Amino acid sequence: MATQTPITEVVDLTAPKPPKHLWLEVAHDWVTTVDHKKIGLMYMGFALFFLLVAGFQVLLIRIQLFVPNNDFVSPEVFNRLFTMHGTTMVFFVGMPLLFGLGNYLVPLMIGARDMAFPRLNAFSFWISAFGGILLYFSYIGSDGLYGAGSAPNVGWFAYAPLTSPAFSRGNSTDYWIIALLLTGIGTIGTSLNIVATTISMRCPGMKMSRLPLLVWLYLVTAFMVFIAVGPLTAAQIMLLFDRFLGSHFFDTQAGGSAVLWMHFFWIFGHPEVYILVLPAFGFANEIIPVFSRKAIFGYPAMVAATVGIGFISMSVWAHHMFTVGMGANANTFFVLATMAIAVPTGIKIFNWLATLWGGQIRFTVAMMFAIGFLFQFLIAGLTGIMLSSAPFDWQVHNTYFVVAHFHYVLVGAILFMIFSAFYYWYPKMSGRMLSERLGKWHFWLFLIGFHLTFDFMHIPGLLGMPRRIYTYEADRGWMIWNMIVSTGAFVQAVGVTIFVYNLIHSYFKGEIAGADPWDAWTLEWTTTSPPPAYNFAKIPSVGSRRPLWDLKHPEDPDSNYEFNDSTADEESYR
Amino acid sequence: MQQDHPIKKGEILLPTPTAWPMVLALGLSLLLAGMLTSPIISILGGALCLMGTVGWFRQVLPHEAHEAVLTRTEEVIPYTNRTLAAKIPTSDTRRKNLPVETFQIMTGIKGGIAGGIAMTIPAELFSLLKYHSFWYAINLLAAGGFVHWASASNAFLSEFHLRGLLAAVAIHGFISLLVGLLYGAMLPMYPKYPILTAGIMAPLLFTGIMYSALGIVSPILNQRIDWFWFVPSQIAFGLVCGFVVNLHAKVRTPQFRSLPFAVRAGIHSDIGTREHEGSQSKDHQESQQ
Structure with a gap:
């Protein structure tokens, strides 16, 4: 043994509550809980269930597209599949997974006992969950008066005039609207909680300049939610008026504007991408330094870049609308704004690389997913810059090139970092380690499947294959690419199945984790795994951005090096 | 904030669990779902909204409902049971200084x-x-x-x-x-x-x-x-x-401060220091074996 460093700590000797065995008691516990950790876990469980559902949907889509002229599913079912897949993945997988992790981690990382508004937190979860249930209830409940229903089939961005009563009969579109309205309320509630908690419930010494970067990222995300979700909600209410009360907001023939819906949707839709990706950046900010054994490189620049991304992302929405015909000036503005967002994003990538540089890298499964994220997010960013150029976008708009690009972001970056976060924080949440062996199988299968699917998906896009088509002719030259893409989807599915098995298996049989299995530095690792309901027996006090490092290494604390510390400032210029 | 005002030493106040937020969420969902199904669903949703709102208000007014959890703590000096792999050279300060x-x-x-x-x-x-x-x-x-x-x-x-x-x-x-x-x-x-x-x-x-x-x-x-x-x-x-x-x-840069005094004073070069650290580490490994 090379070193054994003593650390001073308060040990919680409180006996844990005996586990409840009656299922009714357990259910009551979960239904009535206002504990941020349990709510976070419910968010994650809910999202993982929908991940499997939406994943199954995409397998059906990929079987349909495997060969030309296929009729594995009907065109009507196909339309519902891609609509439900997109809607579910964005609103009922991505958002709840990220909010679940945020719910769980933010109070722990800032040394708080709970969220600022615990009851609002529970309300936000439940209303989001009921939104998801309502969306899927549409499969059996949306026949409406016309008997023409079933699930929504208007695509995840539901362009007008397809959503008008004339083209979308029955109630399927109404289910889509109301489900998203409900989940929007939950999203705003959770964001409000994150902001209030971060601003007002930090433990002593946790200045904003010492805030873990993950918490900074969630703070910016929450502010973005305030700005972005409002326009979507407004547009959905206007659409409800169109559909129920006969108004004409989006009815072009009656003086309304279909383009208005596009603007409203994408004012929400593009910041939404950043709302999803910023927490993923936050996970990278925590995980990469711990497994590089170095403090994050350029903390202030990372915060500034995050805030910069938050601002710029509000002014790029119309790059989704280059083909609408907005005019050269508008196009030019959105081209430049979109390209500008590459600057703060590039700063982040450079800082992650600089954190890795010279570090003693540990290739745990969490780190492997994080490295995969870095590489894939770079590619996603590069194709994003290509698409930000209006002339290029005109050529490939609504083709599979675009589908490949945004899946590179959503899967290659966000989902990879979510998996990484699960491998990293699962021990904290469950008290047991996830199997690294199964994790490596998961990683490699998912990586191979991902690249088979989404690398090759760019090619049919460049060859002109439009997104959302039900099938294609055999003479287009798209078949081989679609076969590869579909094969990759199934390889990914095997990887995800192993992941789910690992989650369940390790919960019962995994190695006991202990409080700090990764030799990490942030406050959540100072408490037991899983943490007690009150998080910390004694509220911690911090003196740097890495409080647990300071505890473990009192001879070389971070406070000596951080410029936000006034003493350090004086010493450095002495 | 609740953690600032424990009622007894070692006691922590936590918000009392309650189902009313869930009831309100269900009520609101049913209220809107009634537009697509049946007015009866909306009426049920409205009733649940009312119940949920009243129940929630009674949780926080006139005073927020709390439950006390008694904790027992002890101040200790634990030791990490982590071992550093002997093959990884580390300096005394364990820090890479990039860039200075x-x-x-x-x-x-x-x-x-x-x-x-x-x-x-x-x-x-x-x-x-x-x-x-x-x-x-x-x-x-x-x-x-x-x-x-x-x-x-x-x-x-x-x-x-x-x-x-x-x-x-x-x-x-x-x-x-x-x-x-x-x-x-x-x-x-x-x-x-x-x-x-x-x-x-x-x-x-x-x-x-x-x-x-x-x-x-x-x-x-x-x-x-x-x-x-x-x-x-x-x-x-x-x-x-x-x-x-x-x-x-x-x-x-701030990293410069973490260099040994001799390097900062210009007596030794940084490279020399690193070599020295490397040899120290090597000696350390040998002594381990």
Whole structure:
């Protein structure tokens, strides 16, 4: 043994509550809980269930597209599949997974006992969950008066005039609207909680300049939610008026504007991408330094870049609308704004690389997913810059090139970092380690499947294959690419199945984790795994951005090096 | 905040569990779902909303409902049971000091301005020699902002256009500053051959990227660019920007403070210290074995 460093700590000797065995008691516990950790876990469980559902949907889509002229599913079912897949993945997988992790981690990382508004937190979860249930209830409940229903089939961005009563009969579109309205309320509630908690419930010494970067990222995300979700909600209410009360907001023939819906949707839709990706950046900010054994490189620049991304992302929405015909000036503005967002994003990538540089890298499964994220997010960013150029976008708009690009972001970056976060924080949440062996199988299968699917998906896009088509002719030259893409989807599915098995298996049989299995530095690792309901027996006090490092290494604390510390400032210029 | 006011020593107040938020959420969902199913569902939802709201209010008014949890704690000095692998050399401070010196941000800005001015000389030579006009190169750059200019005639591009001048200055200035900042950040990483890396390699790489990308981004603009002249203008930028950046003194980063005193005082070099650390670590490993 090379070193054994003593650390001073308060040990919680409180006996844990005996586990409840009656299922009714357990259910009551979960239904009535206002504990941020349990709510976070419910968010994650809910999202993982929908991940499997939406994943199954995409397998059906990929079987349909495997060969030309296929009729594995009907065109009507196909339309519902891609609509439900997109809607579910964005609103009922991505958002709840990220909010679940945020719910769980933010109070722990800032040394708080709970969220600022615990009851609002529970309300936000439940209303989001009921939104998801309502969306899927549409499969059996949306026949409406016309008997023409079933699930929504208007695509995840539901362009007008397809959503008008004339083209979308029955109630399927109404289910889509109301489900998203409900989940929007939950999203705003959770964001409000994150902001209030971060601003007002930090433990002593946790200045904003010492805030873990993950918490900074969630703070910016929450502010973005305030700005972005409002326009979507407004547009959905206007659409409800169109559909129920006969108004004409989006009815072009009656003086309304279909383009208005596009603007409203994408004012929400593009910041939404950043709302999803910023927490993923936050996970990278925590995980990469711990497994590089170095403090994050350029903390202030990372915060500034995050805030910069938050601002710029509000002014790029119309790059989704280059083909609408907005005019050269508008196009030019959105081209430049979109390209500008590459600057703060590039700063982040450079800082992650600089954190890795010279570090003693540990290739745990969490780190492997994080490295995969870095590489894939770079590619996603590069194709994003290509698409930000209006002339290029005109050529490939609504083709599979675009589908490949945004899946590179959503899967290659966000989902990879979510998996990484699960491998990293699962021990904290469950008290047991996830199997690294199964994790490596998961990683490699998912990586191979991902690249088979989404690398090759760019090619049919460049060859002109439009997104959302039900099938294609055999003479287009798209078949081989679609076969590869579909094969990759199934390889990914095997990887995800192993992941789910690992989650369940390790919960019962995994190695006991202990409080700090990764030799990490942030406050959540100072408490037991899983943490007690009150998080910390004694509220911690911090003196740097890495409080647990300071505890473990009192001879070389971070406070000596951080410029936000006034003493350090004086010493450095002495 | 609840954690600030425990009622007894060792007791922590937590919010009492309650189902009312769930009831309110269900009520609101049913209230809206009734629009799509049956008015009865909406009535049920409305009733649940009312119950949920009243129940929730009673949880927090007049006083927030809490439950006390008794905890027992002990102050200890635990030891980490972690072992450091003997194969990994570590210094006493366990820190990598990267980088210890860098350029100030203003250095990059000045470099960018100087490089940007230098770059205009080959560009204007190209404009004058090939098109006998001072404005051609300027308007060609401005065409990046005015999409329809890319297909304009040579005569049009050879004339003075105020919009073109302003757009070209904005585009050229912005990009020059950005690249200047990049030079300021990156040059300390290439201390050995700054002229080769900053003056020649970086411009050539950038030209390669532009050459391969511009054909996709803007094929018409791509046709008008003379790559024979483009390369010297890039190299002019790189050489001048790199020269100006290197003229400035580096400043010490916060990492410098973590170096041993002898290094900071200039008695030992950093490299020597690292070798020393390496040998210490080696000795340490041997003593372990």
